[in-house]
Amino acid sequence: MTExxxxxxxxxxxFPLNDGSMVEAIRDVSFEVGANEVCxxxxxxxxxxxxxxxxxxGLDQPTSGSIALDGRAITGPGRDRGxxxxxxxxxxxxxxxxxxxxxxxLRRIPAAERRERAAHFIELVHLTKFADVYPKMLSGGMxxxxxxxxxLANDPEILLMDEPFGALDAETRWHMQELxxxxxEETGKTILMVTHDIEESxxxxxxxxxxxxxPGTVAANIVPAFKQGRRWGKxxxxxxxxxxxxxxxxxxxxxxxxxGAEAA
Amino acid sequence: MTTPPSxxxxxxxxxxxxxxxxxxxxxxxxxxxxxxxxxxxxxAGLVTxxxxxxxxxxxxxxxxxxxxxxxxxxxxxxxxxxxxxxLMASVIAVPLGIAMGSFRALEAFFNPFMAAWRYxxxxxxxxxxxxxxxxxxxxxxxxxxxxxVFFLVALVMDYTKQVRTEFVETSMTLGGTRGQILxxxxxxxxxxxxxVSMRQMLAVxxxxxxxxxxxxxxxxxxxxxxxxxxxxxTDEIMAGIVVIGVLGLICDMLFRIAHRLLFxxxxxxxx
Numbered sequence: 001m002t003e004x005x006x007x008x009x010x011x012x013x014x015f016p017l018n019d020g021s022m023v024e025a026i027r028d029v030s031f032e033v034g035a036n037e038v039c040x041x042x043x044x045x046x047x048x049x050x051x052x053x054x055x056x057x058g059l060d061q062p063t064s065g066s067i068a069l070d071g072r073a074i075t076g077p078g079r080d081r082g083x084x085x086x087x088x089x090x091x092x093x094x095x096x097x098x099x100x101x102x103x104x105x106l107r108r109i110p111a112a113e114r115r116e117r118a119a120h121f122i123e124l125v126h127l128t129k130f131a132d133v134y135p136k137m138l139s140g141g142m143x144x145x146x147x148x149x150x151x152l153a154n155d156p157e158i159l160l161m162d163e164p165f166g167a168l169d170a171e172t173r174w175h176m177q178e179l180x181x182x183x184x185e186e187t188g189k190t191i192l193m194v195t196h197d198i199e200e201s202x203x204x205x206x207x208x209x210x211x212x213x214x215p216g217t218v219a220a221n222i223v224p225a226f227k228q229g230r231r232w233g234k235x236x237x238x239x240x241x242x243x244x245x246x247x248x249x250x251x252x253x254x255x256x257x258x259x260g261a262e263a264a
Numbered sequence: 265m266t267t268p269p270s271x272x273x274x275x276x277x278x279x280x281x282x283x284x285x286x287x288x289x290x291x292x293x294x295x296x297x298x299x300x301x302x303x304x305x306x307x308a309g310l311v312t313x314x315x316x317x318x319x320x321x322x323x324x325x326x327x328x329x330x331x332x333x334x335x336x337x338x339x340x341x342x343x344x345x346x347x348x349x350x351l352m353a354s355v356i357a358v359p360l361g362i363a364m365g366s367f368r369a370l371e372a373f374f375n376p377f378m379a380a381w382r383y384x385x386x387x388x389x390x391x392x393x394x395x396x397x398x399x400x401x402x403x404x405x406x407x408x409x410x411x412x413v414f415f416l417v418a419l420v421m422d423y424t425k426q427v428r429t430e431f432v433e434t435s436m437t438l439g440g441t442r443g444q445i446l447x448x449x450x451x452x453x454x455x456x457x458x459x460v461s462m463r464q465m466l467a468v469x470x471x472x473x474x475x476x477x478x479x480x481x482x483x484x485x486x487x488x489x490x491x492x493x494x495x496x497x498t499d500e501i502m503a504g505i506v507v508i509g510v511l512g513l514i515c516d517m518l519f520r521i522a523h524r525l526l527f528x529x530x531x532x533x534x535x
Contacts, residue, residue, distance in 0.1 A: 057437050079439025089434040093452045093529050103438035106448070136531035147434075154438050 005190050006033040006056065006158055011065035012215075013051055025051055027215040029065070033158070033207070038184050038191045038231075040205035042198065042251070044258045048216030049194045053162050056192060057083045069157060079103060082156035086163040088143040090135035090150075096122065097131045099146050103154030121149040124183060141172040145179070152187060161193040165200070174235050177203055181231050198251050203238050206231070210251065212258050219254060222247070317499040326503035335488065339507065342473055342484040345401065346515075349408035350462075350469050357416035358458055364417070365424020366450055375421070378414050386411035387475050394480060404476040404484075411472040416465045423457035424450060456527045463519035470512050 013026040026048040033039040041049040054060040056067055058077035067074045069081065082103075090099050100118040109117075122131050125145035135143055144164055151159060164180075165173045177200055184191055195201050201208050202224060210220040226243025238244060273280075299319045305311050306318040317325075329335040364371040386407055393403040427450050435445045477486025485504050492500035 057433075059433055059436065077433070077436035079437070081437060083434065083437040085430045085434065087428070087430045089428075089430045091431065091449070091452070092531065093455075093527070102435075102448070106435075106438060106440050106444050134529035136529060151438070156437075160437070 002034040002036065004032045005035050005037075006067075006069050006192065008032070008052070008056070008067050009065050011052065011055065011062045011067065013048065013055070013060070014063045024215040026062075027217050029211070029216065029218055031209050031218055031221060033190060033192055036184075036188045036190055037206045038181075038193070038204055039207045039209065040201040041192065041194045041209050041211060042196065042201040042205075043211030043216065043219075044213050044255055045196060047211040047213035047258070049196075049211055050162050052211075052216070053083075053160055053192065053194045056158075057081050057160050059083075079107075079154055080157040081160055082151035082154055082158075083160040083162065084144070084147045084151055084164045086166045088135075088140065088147070088167075090138070090143045090146045092135050095132050095134055096127055096138070096146050099135070100150045100153050102150055107154075117153050118149075121153040124152070124186065125149045125179065139172075141168050141176055144168065144176060148180070148183070152183070152189065156189075158190045158192060161191065163194055163196070166195070166197075173200070178233060178235060180204065181233060185231060185233075198248055198255070202244065202247055202251070203232075203235055208251070210254055219258075222251075314496060315498055317502065321499050322502045322506065325497075325499040326506055329500065329503055338483055338485050338488045339511075342477065342486070342508075343511070345404050345408060345476070345484065346466070346469055346473055348401075349405045350412060350466060352405070353409050353413040353416055353465075354462060357413050358420055358462075361417045361420025362424050362446075362451065362454060362458075365421040365427075365454070366446060371421065374417075378417050381410075381414045382418065386472055387479075390476075390479055399480055399482075404473070404481065407476045408469055408472045412465050412469050415468065416461060419461035419464065420454070420458055423461060424454045426457075427453040456523065456530055459519065459523050459526065463516060463523075466515050466519065467512060470508060470515075474508060 009030050011026060011029040012024070014022045014024045017023055029052060031039075041052060043049050051060060055062050056069075056074065058074050058081065074081075090096075091102065094102065097115075097118055100122055101114045104114040104117060119128070119131070122128055125148055127142060127145055127149065130138065130142065135146065138146065148159075148161075148164070161180075165176045168176060180191075181204060183189070193204065195204075205222075205224060206227075208220070208222040208224065209218055210222060211217065212219040224243075224247055226241050226247060227238065228241075232238045232241075302319050306313060306316060313321075360374065364374055389410055390403065390407060393406050397403040397406060431449050431453055432445055435449045440448065473484070474486040477484035478490055481487040485508055489501045489504040492498075492504070
């Protein structure tokens with residue numbers, strides 16, 4: 001692995017329930033994400049993967065352990081960790097361009113520079129034709145592209161994505177996955193992403209952190225070696241590589257074990 | 265080529281959409297029916313003309329009243345009371361409601377107090393308001409203010425709490441500070457619903473206006489109606505009711521138009 005950007009050490013999280021008892025959601029989770037890496041958090045529902053992402057974003061606090069980005073401990077949300085949510089978060093009172101400029105406006109970046117950077121990232125997500133429309137005119141996939149462009153235009157150190165394509169239909173989803181890979185290649189951004197879609201994780205990930213559930217722990221830290229250390233722009237190219245089917249099968253077994261553990 | 269047999273359509277088909285023109289015609293038809301029944305009842309002598317003048321008589325009286333300056337002064341006095349009191353209530357209720365909806369500590373501090381006042385009927389304050397403010401504009405403005413402000417705070421607070429958490433969190437991960445999030449996310453997100461709340465409360469404002477003017481006033485539409493009662497001018501009372509209704513309708517329409525002009529980005533199909 002290249003130099004470490006993000007590091008999670010012995011993260012634990014317990015929630016109090018309404019009846020006063022405590023439930024342990026996450027136990028002793030440790031992993032690292034290297035520079036320019038696309039790291040995917042994968043696991044069955046209820047494994048706490050979104051909670052982990054939210055703790056990295058600073059939106060939730062771990063009960064134990066520490067999280068650091070470039071060696072600095074995370075104490076709260078910040079623009080160095082931009083997040084794309086599953087729910088559509090394009091501000092509906094702003095046009096696409098104004099949405100993408102939003103973070104830069106908060107930092108009082110001069111209008112000309114703002115406009116130029118926004119135009120670049122709007123182009124990157126293929127929305128130039130829609131730059132001046134309000135989000136109500138956009139499809140779900142386009143809204144997610146606005147959210148991605150808005151986060152990237154704010155130049156975060158790491159891009160966090162919480163099931164960003166989860167609400168999209170199947171076809172839009174794989175277009176978006178390919179677009180995300182193209183963006184990762186072009187920008188060199190470090191990305192930490194949550195999904196429960198095995199196919200998506202194998203296609204996108206340089207590293208997969210597989211989480212078990214109740215409580216969530218790291219069950220496997222997988223580098224898909226069959227991808228030969230590179231990214232593939234087209235989904236079908238990955239599907240026909242030797243080793244794809246084996247990895248998908250192995251991960252599926254891991255998933256089933258988790259389900260089985262629950263049933264037992 | 266044969267055309268497929270057309271599906272049988274009933275005049276009342278479950279949930280089937282109807283043409284806009286037909287919808288308007290039906291709406292007008294109901295009004296016409298109402299006036300016809302009313303006119304017929306008067307013409308047939310079923311009601312005493314003194315207590316229930318015919319619609320034709322009421323319209324004639326209304327036109328007559330509108331041609332005199334005095335009635336316009338009454339209308340002006342009523343509208344001014346609404347404007348002043350509603351402005352005062354909004355200036356306090358909107359910022360306070362947004363603040364309470366944004367910060368739990370402020371909600372915890374103010375809400376139990378505000379909630380109690382909402383359960384006190386505003387007209388029950390009239391005697392004490394008359395003692396405090398005399399018989400001028402004071403008690404009327406105060407009654408309208410009390411009647412609106414506590415409810416408007418509650419509406420605005422609830423709408424503010426409904427601003428989606430993801431919006432707030434998105435701004436946080438883009439580096440938004442507390443103040444920036446308040447001004448660039450919460451305020452613009454809740455603003456359309458603030459206008460909706462104001463529209464709803466303005467209707468309530470008219471109710472209290474008439475109460476205030478009937479109880480203690482020498483001018484205003486309500487006072488005019490009470491004067492008319494003394495001389496058994498039922499037609500004038502009814503003309504007053506019509507004017508109040510029309511004014512209320514105009515206010516409502518103005519708010520609707522303002523809402524459409526101010527917030528063109530709202531997705532109506534998503535409601």
